[in-house]
Amino acid sequence: MIHERAIVHPGAQIGKDVSIGPFSIVEDNVTIGDGTVVGPHVVIRNHTHIGKENHFFQFGSIGEDPQHRGYEQEPTELIIGDRNTFREYITLNRGTPDHAKKTVIGDDNFIMAYVHVAHDCIIGNSTTFANGSSLAGHVEVGDFAILGGFSLVHQFCNVGAHCITGIGAVCFQDVPPFIVAAGNSAEPYGLNTKGLRRRGFGDERIALLKTAYKLLYRSDLDFKTAIGAIKNLGMQHEDIQCLLTFLDKSERGIIRR
Numbered sequence: 073m074i075h076e077r078a079i080v081h082p083g084a085q086i087g088k089d090v091s092i093g094p095f096s097i098v099e100d101n102v103t104i105g106d107g108t109v110v111g112p113h114v115v116i117r118n119h120t121h122i123g124k125e126n127h128f129f130q131f132g133s134i135g136e137d138p139q140h141r142g143y144e145q146e147p148t149e150l151i152i153g154d155r156n157t158f159r160e161y162i163t164l165n166r167g168t169p170d171h172a173k174k175t176v177i178g179d180d181n182f183i184m185a186y187v188h189v190a191h192d193c194i195i196g197n198s199t200t201f202a203n204g205s206s207l208a209g210h211v212e213v214g215d216f217a218i219l220g221g222f223s224l225v226h227q228f229c230n231v232g233a234h235c236i237t238g239i240g241a242v243c244f245q246d247v248p249p250f251i252v253a254a255g256n257s258a259e260p261y262g263l264n265t266k267g268l269r270r271r272g273f274g275d276e277r278i279a280l281l282k283t284a285y286k287l288l289y290r291s292d293l294d295f296k297t298a299i300g301a302i303k304n305l306g307m308q309h310e311d312i313q314c315l316l317t318f319l320d321k322s323e324r325g326i327i328r329r
Contacts, residue, residue: 075112087124102135105154119147119166123154123179133163138191140168140209153179153197160185167192171210178215196233205237214249214318216271232318234271236264246322248288249314250281258327260289281311289329 074080075094083100086092090104093112098104102116105124110116113131120135128134135150137143146169158164162183167174171192178197188206189195195207196215205219208226214233219225223237225247231237232249242256250268252261263285268278287293287301299319305312319326 093130117150117166120150120152122152123156125154126152126156126158128158129160129185131161132158134158135164135166138165138168138209140191142170143168143191148191149174150177151175152177153181155179156181156183158183159187159203162186163188165189165191168209190227202239216267218267220254226324229324230318230322233314234264234268236267243327245324245328246318246326248326249318250311251285253327259329260285260327277309277311280305280309281315284312284315 073089073091075092077094078092078096080092080098081100084098084102086104087106089107092098092110095112096110096114098116099118101118103121105122107125108122109127111128111130114128115133117135148167148169150164150166151174156177165175168191175189175191175193177195180198181195183201184203186204187201190207190209192210193207194212196213198216199213200218202219202221204222206224210228211225213231216234217231218236220237220239220241222239223241225231225243229243230246232247234250235247236252237258238254240256241254241258243253243258247253247258250264252264254261263282265278284302284305287298291298293301302312302316307313
């Protein structure tokens with residue numbers, strides 16, 4: 073399954089039923105899990121660890137050195153889970169030694185062409201990155217989030233679970249879970265109702281989240297008072313807990329109108 077014109081270092085650990093296309097390069101200290109497909113002209117750098125049944129299309133740069141002025145060839149990692157799809161010309165960088173020391177991508181993500189994921193990012197599960205979307209360093213993206221084409225996320229920002237950004241959105245602050253964000257600079261445009269329904273959210277859950285959204289963005293309450301009002305909706309609700317946890321850990325503040 074390894075093409076005769078691929079270059080695979082003897083120190084790489086290659087699982088069962090792995091396919092590696094012509095002119096691809098796999099360096100030392102690389103792990104590739106069972107059933108993974110690596111297309112032609114893909115470079116997988118050292119200290120990259122890839123799970124099972126991933127698919128890398130042609131011309132990807134996987135686990136390259138972080139684009140960071142202070143990096144001096146220290147051993148850092150890129151860790152990728154299972155069943156992810158990485159389309160053409162993506163660039164995924166390893167972590168930096170002064171911070172997390174690793175970039176982490178979870179399971180079942182769909183990463184389209186020309187996407188860039190910088191150092192020390194953490195991506196959850198089942199996300200979608202449309203063509204040309206990019207993350208600066210130290211960005212966290214929650215489960216089921218969707219980044220529209222050419223969306224940009226500033227360093228140290230967080231993108232919440234189940235949210236969606238419009239094409240060309242530029243996020244200089246955190247994007248709370250469950251919402252629609254668009255524009256440069258990105259602003260909130262309501263609840264991601266269609267996306268939530270596709271994922272099985274019922275009317276009751278959506279109504280509760282709409283109330284929380286209105287308290288956060290459509291009331292005259294200041295931020296702290298809005299947080300208190302959202303808590304009163306019921307801390308026992310999983311979605312309210314998700315929203316409050318995100319807001320509590322926000323350091324850059326959330327996008328506003």
